[in-house]
Amino acid sequence: MATCTHRWQMAHVRFGLIAFEKCFHCGLVRTYFSAEDGLPLGEEYREDDHFWSRVETAQSFRFDLQCSLCGQVEEFSELMGLMHCTACMEDCPVEQQRRALERERTWLVVAFGFLPQALQRPLSERKLAILTDYFNQRRDVTRSRIKVVPFTLIPDLSRCGGEFLHDVGMLSQEPPGERKPLFS
């Protein structure tokens, strides 16, 4: 049987919020997806040894990819979001890759899993390749290409000034301010 060459399409799109919480006892950051409308910032609560406070929420979405040729579905429930590298650290492997790829007109995007579990179980190379294929299949690759890389390449998240492709502050009554790094 011939193997399918897969033409990926977005499927099962679910809009919601990504919440970023930080433990002010140990500095651990965790993230999760919620379909709830409002997740107030600053709410503190204790859970085991951690003192969690919600530091940011961002409107985002979850999706799976489905092949329009054979129907195969690839779940991406472990994908928290995509980040644009802002070249904030010259010695960062992501920035080094970004510079090298830019010369080939290939734009680098960083895929994040939910923290902290993604630090132990990052998105597989196979899924990153599928994401890369998907974004390239829906664009004119004669102009430029996309490459999706894992966030585990970033040596120190607390120093990362990358820009998440999320909608921050869309539910706020306040005028938008400058975004702050989420992991510092």
Add this chain to the structure above:
Amino acid sequence: MTTKDLMERLELRPMSTFEHREVKGVIISDMVSDVMASARQGDLWLTVQTHKSIVPAANLVDVAAVVVTSGKEVPQETIDLASKFGIPILWTSMSTFALAGKLHDLGLRST
């Protein structure tokens, strides 16, 4: 229909440096996540959003151009990033509604 045609017909002002592209349809949204989920390659993206995150999002889904409507001021960092990616950012003082009507009259549709 190309970005050049639209700029000439609708007096859209170029903000970034780019090569002209074919325009296949229109998407109207002020949310990056919505555009990432819904936009098609070649869409013209109408928005009042000017944060620089519109640029990587536009690049990721390969829209033909971003049109900032209602005369919203576009920050220089957004323009610089768009020029680096070769993403067309156009500007108009028209409201999104008014521009959408003119694009519809020109035969463009939501993809």
